[in-house]
Structures are given as C-alpha cells and as structure tokens.
Amino acid sequence: EAAVTQSPRNKVTVTGGNVTLSCRQTNSHNYMYWYRQDTGHGLRLIHYSYGAGNLQIGDVPDGYKATRTTQEDFFLLLELASPSQTSLYFCASSDEGASYEQYFGPGTRLTVL
C-alpha cells in the first residue's frame, strides 16, 4: 500500500508568519505534488516535482515556494503567510508507470489569522 504522510496535520499562524508544510512518501515515486483545497474550487495545484532538486510551477503558485530535497521529501513554504492562504493542503505522489495513479496524504489544515 502506498504511503504519503504530511506534517503537521493542523497549523495556526498569524499574517506575515513563516510556515513550512512537510510531505514524505515511501513509494519510491518520482513525482510529488502540492494541492490546496477550498470550498467551491476543488483541488488546485500549487507546485510539483519530478525528482530531487526539481520544481515545476502549478496553477496557483503565488505566495508559495517549494523544495524537493530527496526523492521522499517535498516541502511547501509560506514565507509571508496571508489569510487568503488559509486552506486544506494535500500532498500526493505518483510514478511513471502505466496506471499513473496519484496517492494522496491525509492533508494539513492551515489557518492564517
């Protein structure tokens, strides 16, 4: 069974605060993704990566940085958090195999006051 974990599960910060969300996958997958989910918008892609040191820009990247330090670890950084970034964040991973199934983590709920 594929495994994607995220930490923290819940985070509260203030406007202007510095936040790092962590994601680890133990699937040996090359691809990892960060999404945010807001009511009325479904999931929207922030950034993704196809390997350590690689970063690709997603659909809603403004205000976010990301870094892929190893094949297993993908971080999402909010350096000056704003209330508009209050959301539920999901990390996912996938390989380049035929099924192209994405495995999602349990999510991190971030509140920016």
Add this chain to the structure above:
Amino acid sequence: LAKTTQPPSMEAYEGQEVNVSCSHTNIATSEYIYWYRQVPHQGPQFIIQGYKDYVVNEVASLFISADRKLSTLSLPWVSLRDAAVYYCIVTDRGQGGRALIFGTGTTVSVSP
C-alpha cells in the same frame, strides 16, 4: 487538457446502483479518463481509469461512449461509506507523471 462537466450532486439509498456521468467533449486522442473520490477529512483516492469501452475493477465500473465524449462511473450496491465527492479527470498519461486538474466533482449522498 480536456475540461469535464459533472452533475453537482446525486442522492441514493443504500443498496442502489449509482451512475455518475461526466462529459468531456474536447477529449484528445492521447487523454485518459480517471475517477477519484474523496470522503470528508481525507485526501482523494483513485477509483478507476479507462481509455475506451468498458472497464471494471473490484470497486466500480466505467463505461466510455464510442466517441469518448461521455463516461459513466457505476457504483453497484452503494453503502453509507460510498458517500463522497467523485471527481472525473481527463489527462494525458503518455508523458510520465502529470498533475491532475480537479473540478468541483459530484457529491454523492447515501441514505439508509
């Protein structure tokens, strides 16, 4: 990437079969159809994928029209645990991992 259109919500009773439709009129020849579902407080979970005709697995079946512009996810004998948001996604599988574009999906409610 082809855009998809799904009904916003559906209701069913336990034991019924639920059919969720998805329109993808601009689907390209290189694109495949994926279905995911998401229950509250969890990330989306893959259900099934297909390119044409009919696909079945232990969870669901997927029917794709001959022109590939319409697909229908069929959930047999739904239970309360099948209450979720169901997402239809069309994407090109041919170039390795590719980000998925999630719409707002179809919320399926199941009553006892």
